[in-house]
Amino acid sequence: MSFPGLINYWAVAALMMIGFYAVIAHGNLVKKVIGLNIFQAAMFIFYISMAKVRGGTAPILDDDLSVFSNPLPHVLILTAIVVGVATTALGLSLIVRIRDAYGSVEDEEIRAIEAASD
Amino acid sequence: MTLLGFLVATALFVVQARNLFVSVILMGLFSLLVAGLFMVLDAVDVAFTEAAVGAGISTVLFLGTIALVAPKERPVAPRSRRQLLPFLVVGATFALLIFGTLDMPLYGDPNAPIHVYVAPRYLEQSATEIGIPNVVTSVLASYRGYDTLGEITVIFTAALGVMMLIGRGRKFPRRRRETDEA
Amino acid sequence: MSPETAIIAALAVPALGALLIGLAGRVPNLREAITLTTAAALLAIVISLVLAWFDGARPDVTLLEMIPGLSLRFTAEPLGLLFALVASSLWIVNSIYSIGYMRGNAEHNQTRYYIFFALALTSTMGVALAGNMLTLFVFYELLTLSTYPLVAHHGTPKAVRSARTYMGVLMATSIGLLLFGMIWTWQAAGTLTFTPGGVFEGKIYQPLTGILLALFVFGIGKAALMPVHRWLPAAMVAPTPVSALLHAVAVVKAGVFAVVKVIVYIFGVEHLRTVINFDWLSIVAGFTIVAASVVALRQDNLKRRLAYSTVSQLSYVVLAAAILVPISVAGAALHIAAHAVSKITLFFAAGSIYTAAHKTEISQLDGIGKRMPWTMVAFGIGALSIIGLPPTIGFTSKWLILQGAFEAQNSVAIGVIILSTLLNAAYFLPIIYVAFFRSESGEAAPHGEAPWPMVLALTATAGLTVVLFFAPGWPLALAQELAGIVR
């Protein structure tokens, strides 16, 4: 792995935006949640990238090693991953309910149904 | 680096796929790639978790959902107004992100603030203070144990929530039932 | 009773009355008895307060500190006492009249009516005895709110719409302008306490004074200075006793009272004399006097004509205060009382015509003087007083104002007063003429006088109009005390 300065932060940014775009532009509710997952995964990579130290190793102490990557972001991201999956689960169960109530999981169709029933 | 490239490509496929099933499977692949990347970046614990939670649990959840709802996404209506606003928002956010990266410490720089403040103590003292070689575990369980408690609470909340929303074969819409309060 | 207690009692008694009226709602006779007792008690309290003041008591009660440095504070001073005296004494008369009117017309929701009437009186007392601008503002707003249900009383779309205009204009001006002016004053002078001589001396950049004054004068929408007078004719949908007491006495007088109070105790007459761009106020007031009179001339609906006449008369008070000499300020104060007794008589008459004959338009009044002699004679006396002819109190107050205008050599004011006197005569005398000297037009159903409580009330106020001319007593004395403060 080379150390290309900021480029991999930029890749992370691009990744985030792919997810973010899916969230706001796609009408399918499942797709929105998928987008959310990509968005968050990119955020995880961002944290883990900043923890990396050149020439370091995983932060498991060993007398032979002296340079470790920063453990703190790892901890944060462990938490964030779990929070993310919890959100996903909740979002998906809402989708199931919405499908029951409207017979659709497409944003525009739901809107149309709503407009028709008013 | 290549890995990141792969990631971006996979993400694009995930988002573009009309078939949600394909999307979800690719999403699982995406998570595995992310886990691999974490491995490369020396975040072993996180890699394991991502593989288990992201690639495993999430995929199962998604599959279950699309089995219950529609497996296909409707084509996005090519209306320009609809497309323009998201592009603007995403563009602005992207610009802000890139703007933000400009003054960041370089990737892997051992003298970045995060490596010289707070974290060293974990690396230097935790062996004596906690006594576990895995610093991530030490921090997780002890220094920032409270976050972990919060994390458990989040899972608890979500589990309860899912139970309330779709537990016990509830169907919607149901007729309003007049519940008599004792 | 110590004067301090009296001030609290003046606020508490009507409020308590409102509560009791609400509780007694199912027993009309008891309810009305409570209203009358409360009104009598209030008058007694106010009288004791006036007596105490002449004895040299200067009560000052601070209730709650609402904002650091600003509290709900009440004091007694001549202008406030005069206003309180007028409102509380006319409330008794009005209550008697109300009973006749509400029963005679079988109005609905009578309990609500009496409750809010009593609350309106509490608010009026609060305005009259306010010791600082904040307190005045608080009760000013409460007055708007408590009179809103009275204006919307009938609940018809027209009533609700008019009540909306009423609320809308009064709230818009008070929140939009008055509150703004107040906070500005607080910012500039650091106090809102009513202080003889004003609070601004040397504290504000001169040209701004004019703008600030405009915020106050137009912000006090109840003074009905054009162009914020629209609410007053709208309020005429209310039952007549409401128009009589509130829209001839309490509400509108609270408006001009506040304007005079601001001129005397916030800006300071002496300070205003030095302000160069101050003339606009006399001009606006003068314009309102003339324009409203012209509009009144063209109204066929009796209550609307009276309403526009009120708009015009209110500006007399503003104009008088704007002349800025002691004697005219006394005239302003006295005019508050003079107009109150006269206009309430006129409204009473209008109400009894409506109750007895169900007539609302002036063109229907041919020959009515023969059927309702008491009512129409009283109407005539009230009209004379508004025009400003002796032997009525209206003459006295107008005389003082005119004297002030000459002293200040304010030719605008002199011209306006003379012109408007002619206009007043032009819109009142024809009514009296047709009532007494035309014969009735054909199909009218025979009717006599209105119920006796109404006749009693209107005779009393008409009598008062004349009595006050010969024995102006406390009103004049208080007005002169105010002039003494101005100097």
Next chain:
Amino acid sequence: MINSQLPILQVMVPLLAASLCAILPFRRLTWLIALAASLAALAISLNLLVLVLNDGPISYALGDWAAPWGIEYRVDALSAFVLVLVSALGSIIMVFAPTSLAREIDADRVFLFHAMYLLNLAGLLGMAVTGDVFNLFVFLEISSLSSYVMIGLGRDRRALTAAFQYLIMGTVGATFYVIGVGMMYMMTGTLNMADLGTRLPEVAATRTVIAAMAFIVVGLGLKLAIVPLHFWLPNAYAYAPTVVSAFLAATATKVALYALLRIVFTVFGGPAMIGLPVDQILLVLAIVAMFGASAVAIYQTDAKRLLAYSSLAQIGYMVLGISFLSATGLTATIIHLFNHALMKGALFLALGCIYLRLGSVQIEKMAGLGRRMPWTMGAFVVGGLSLIGIPLTVGFISKWYLIQAALERGWWLVAALILLSSLLAVIYVWRVVEVAYFQAPSDDMLQLREAPAVMVVPVWVLAGANVYFGVNPQQTIRAAQSAAAALLGGGG
């Protein structure tokens, strides 16, 4: 020494109570637990407030690891104030809840609802008490997830879409927040707020920090529903069970605002430090919210939506207070934060009573309600007057301080705009009042009765608080002033 454990108890009590509720499927019992936990939280927070006002900020190191290595709980005047507000409204709303819930959600879900409510409470309290930016995120998510669920419980199917929309927006907001936190962390190496506050100035001018601030403000702005990040709010409030609307309107946005204040002032040391015209941006957004949302509120036919839009406008006032960047402005914001919770609490709960009896909160259906449900509508009127800012209500105090702050900065026009926008409030409040009091009731309303006392009393407690703190606002003002001072770095 129990006092030293108060900060942690503040969060743990509702949290433990929540798990208790989750395993006890009894409606009554869980309600008692929820009520008791709310009251306990209230007692704790009052204690904390007294302690803080007397002795200055309290710091509590979790697990005995001193900050910045461990997580710090830090209670100062502002957070104590918010804690009291949240737990007090939680308690009042809990008294009100059972009858209203019986009508609005399914009986077999009520015990879980109580667990959810307690989790939400714990999350909100945790956000207010924590001194660690990442820990704040965790608690933010706890409260968010539970709000999504509670909103989704509404009977109307639109509640589901509203909840989903909120979930998406809320998660995006939270992720933005975490990105911002990551950037800050990158530049300083710490997550502790106070520590960040001292270390950030060195790197203040960097683009990363500017971006971090932008991400955090947008992220929290989504939670707070600052216009134009407000799209989720009207639906969420309108279709959620009324108890939930009341609780969220009164507390959730307030805590989000608290978090924003905390980050912007304690961490960044005020927007000025960044060198961007943040104040002017906020000013514009606030004014757009004040007028836009009020104007939309005027045209609503559903009273809950009306209140929801009015909330947006009121949030505008709070943001406006921030934009003045002065002690008076912040005081105004904090006072309004408290006052608005009182107003909206009373108003939404009154609507809960109406919904109980009427089965609807459409304004047109409320004709003649003033006679049928005099107490409920009376409370509604008091709340409405307070919203307008009539003197003797808390709304007046808020307006007074806001305008003072505007004039202090010499922004005359803004002061005038504040007053103008309250006139819009007159219009939308009065639409309801007119229908309720001056339109004849329809025939099927004749047998309508007043809501039961267990509901009316809490409504009146809040309505009374609107008057009490409007007549006697000394404590509020004092607390708000010291909170503002603490934010501006006076008493740290």
